[in-house]
Amino acid sequence: MEPIRVVLVDDHHLVLAGLRMLLEPLPHLAVVGTAATAAAAYAAVATHRPDVVLLDINLPDQSGLEVCRRLTTDYPGLKVLALTTLHEKSYVTRMMQEGAAGYLLKNASPEELAEAIARVHAGKKYFSDDVQELLLRPAPAAAAGPLITRREREVLLLIADGLTSHDIATRLFLSALTVETHRRNLLTKFGVGNTAALIRLAAQQQLL
Amino acid sequence: MEPIRVVLVDDHHLVLAGLRMLLEPLPHLAVVGTAATAAAAYAAVATHRPDVVLLDINLPDQSGLEVCRRLTTDYPGLKVLALTTLHEKSYVTRMMQEGAAGYLLKNASPEELAEAIARVHAGKKYFSDDVQELLLRPAPAAAAGPLITRREREVLLLIADGLTSHDIATRLFLSALTVETHRRNLLTKFGVGNTAALIRLAAQQQLL
DNA sequence: GGCGAAATACTGGTTTTCCGGTAGGGCCGA
DNA sequence: TCGGCCCTACCGGAAAACCAGTATTTCGCC
Numbered sequence: 001m002e003p004i005r006v007v008l009v010d011d012h013h014l015v016l017a018g019l020r021m022l023l024e025p026l027p028h029l030a031v032v033g034t035a036a037t038a039a040a041a042y043a044a045v046a047t048h049r050p051d052v053v054l055l056d057i058n059l060p061d062q063s064g065l066e067v068c069r070r071l072t073t074d075y076p077g078l079k080v081l082a083l084t085t086l087h088e089k090s091y092v093t094r095m096m097q098e099g100a101a102g103y104l105l106k107n108a109s110p111e112e113l114a115e116a117i118a119r120v121h122a123g124k125k126y127f128s129d130d131v132q133e134l135l136l137r138p139a140p141a142a143a144a145g146p147l148i149t150r151r152e153r154e155v156l157l158l159i160a161d162g163l164t165s166h167d168i169a170t171r172l173f174l175s176a177l178t179v180e181t182h183r184r185n186l187l188t189k190f191g192v193g194n195t196a197a198l199i200r201l202a203a204q205q206q207l208l
Numbered sequence: 209m210e211p212i213r214v215v216l217v218d219d220h221h222l223v224l225a226g227l228r229m230l231l232e233p234l235p236h237l238a239v240v241g242t243a244a245t246a247a248a249a250y251a252a253v254a255t256h257r258p259d260v261v262l263l264d265i266n267l268p269d270q271s272g273l274e275v276c277r278r279l280t281t282d283y284p285g286l287k288v289l290a291l292t293t294l295h296e297k298s299y300v301t302r303m304m305q306e307g308a309a310g311y312l313l314k315n316a317s318p319e320e321l322a323e324a325i326a327r328v329h330a331g332k333k334y335f336s337d338d339v340q341e342l343l344l345r346p347a348p349a350a351a352a353g354p355l356i357t358r359r360e361r362e363v364l365l366l367i368a369d370g371l372t373s374h375d376i377a378t379r380l381f382l383s384a385l386t387v388e389t390h391r392r393n394l395l396t397k398f399g400v401g402n403t404a405a406l407i408r409l410a411a412q413q414q415l416l
Numbered sequence: 417g418g419c420g421a422a423a424t425a426c427t428g429g430t431t432t433t434c435c436g437g438t439a440g441g442g443c444c445g446a
Numbered sequence: 447t448c449g450g451c452c453c454t455a456c457c458g459g460a461a462a463a464c465c466a467g468t469a470t471t472t473c474g475c476c
Contacts, residue, residue: 012293012314014321018226085220085293107220149422162405164462178424184464185422194432195404195463197370203411357452372432386454392434402462403433417476424471432463438456446449 003030004121007048009041009067010034010056010083015106019054022110029117038062045071050078052121055100057084057091065098072099079120092131102126148189153207155182160199160208211238212329215256217249217275218242218264218291223314227262230318237325246270253279258286260329263308265292265299273306280307287328300339310334356397361415363390368407368416 006029008019016034023029033044038061045053053071057064068080079101084091092103101120104113105128116126148156158168165183169176183195192198202208214237216227224242231237241252246269253261261279265272276288287309292299300311309328312321313336324334356364366376373391377384391403400406410416 012226013316013318014226014230014314015222016226017229017318018220018222018224021225021229022222106222108222110221110225113222151423159404160408162401162408164402166462174423175425177426180463181425182423184466187464193370193464194372195402196367196407199404199407200368200370200411200416203408203416208408208411359453374432382453383455385456388433389455390453395434401434419476420474422471422473425469427468428466430463430465432461434461435459436457439454441452441454443452444450446447 003028004052004117005030005032005048005050006117007031007033007035007041007044007050007053009036009038009044009053009059009064011036011058011060012056015056019113022113023117026114029114036060038064038067041067042070045075045078049075052079052081052117054081054083054104054117057082057095065094068095068098068100079123081116081120081126092127092134103131104128105130148186148207152182152186152189155179156186156198156202156207159183159186159195160202211236212260212325213238213240213256213258214325215239215241215243215249215252215258215261217244217246217252217261217267217272219244219266219268220264223264227321230321231325234322237322244268246272246275249275250278253283253286257283260287260289260325262289262291262312262325265290265303273302276303276306276308287331289324289328289334300335300342311339312336313338356394356415360390360394360397363387364394364406364410364415367391367394367403368410 010016023031033048035041035044038059055064082095082100082103085106102125104116119126165179166176169179190198190201218224231239241256243249243252246267263272290303290308290311293314310333312324327334373387374384377387398406398409
């Protein structure tokens with residue numbers, strides 16, 4: 001059986017070397033190329049035509065998300081396995097949207113690494129255990145903050161900018177009275193009594 | 209001449225493997241041990257008595273800062289070279305306070321890695337170029353925020369809690385008029401026109 | 417096609433903040 | 447010891463925010 005052809009993409013020489021060292025002893029794998037930038041990654045894939053690409057999200061010249069999208073559209077049979085230290089849900093989901101076949105954390109064991117490559121090459125998905133757990137648990141951020149409407153959010157931002165209700169009304173082509181209403185709804189939704197507390201809460205919840 | 213004895217500490221197998229691969233071909237170096245946890249690091253240093261430890265800041269069981277302190281106090285001749293992806297100034301300075309002999313980023317080239325180990329073993333300090341630049345540029349946080357007095361800060365916190373000037377006055381055993389003065393001073397110092405903008409700025413500058 | 421949520425708007429009144437200018441006492445460093 | 451900053455405190459007036467309650471339109475969704 002032919003070995004699985006793999007290209008490694010990471011801006012850290014260390015990680016490239018580590019991957020090489022871990023993967024080369026494996027008989028059913030062949031590391032056919034490495035790249036440290038997005039541009040080099042495109043070139044390496046074009047010349048070596050790998051089966052699987054191990055792709056870091058942090059690259060110096062371009063986001064790994066972008067690279068993932070281009071690779072998967074340009075080479076439909078190609079499997080992209082995302083490899084990163086970031087365990088943030090948004091990254092995982094966005095990476096999957098861009099066509100990645102799996103998501104690995106860099107603290108993965110060598111066995112896990114080999115397993116992941118084999119699985120995505122076989123057409124399956126692969127996620128690290130921690131990543132799976134991450135995906136299962138729904139965003140706790142949503143629970144923390146109250147439900148806010150589009151308009152209220154807009155008003156909130158302008159309040160935080162230091163505009164008065166009247167200013168905001170002018171800006172949004174509204175009556176000042178309407179803005180006051182939105183304002184009051186914000187206060188009640190956040191359970192606070194004045195603007196100061198409102199803005200602090202909003203800031204704590206990254207809404208600004 | 210005897211080779212420099214090196215112990216590697218990192219919770220990522222990948223990085224350990226990469227370091228091994230990059231360092232083992234070098235004749236004047238000998239990787240005598242590796243560890244993936246703080247506990248394992250202490251054991252490895254105790255048994256192998258290395259000259260240099262490459263130490264990651266992120267370890268599962270304990271902070272690398274703590275590990276650095278214990279190693280440098282227990283083994284005075286030992287050189288600790290911090291190795292991490294984080295380019296945040298606070299980490300660098302704290303690591304140096306704990307007795308590290310240098311600070312490397314993980315995107316360092318193989319040559320830089322070898323160079324760094326040689327230098328710290330020779331009793332010198334070593335910093336990546338980017339890290340040096342980081343150290344030179346003084347904390348922009350201080351420049352960003354205006355100078356605030358003790359009392360003003362106290363008032364600011366209570367404002368952010370949603371108290372009115374009157375409430376704050378009661379809490380601090382002051383006249384409400386005094387609180388208003390502090391309040392106005394805060395507004396002018398921050399260069400804003402109302403409480404909302406004040407709180408947002410304060411939040412951005414981690415003053416809350 | 418209607419129900420409900422969101423957005424819009426208003427009345428009328430109270431509280432709070434904002435603006436300006438002023439000023440005395442305490443404390444610390446030049 | 448003297449000047450400067452901080453903390454304290456005040457006046458009067460304008461602007462803005464907050465409170466309670468109501469009402470119409472608009473829009474998405476079932």
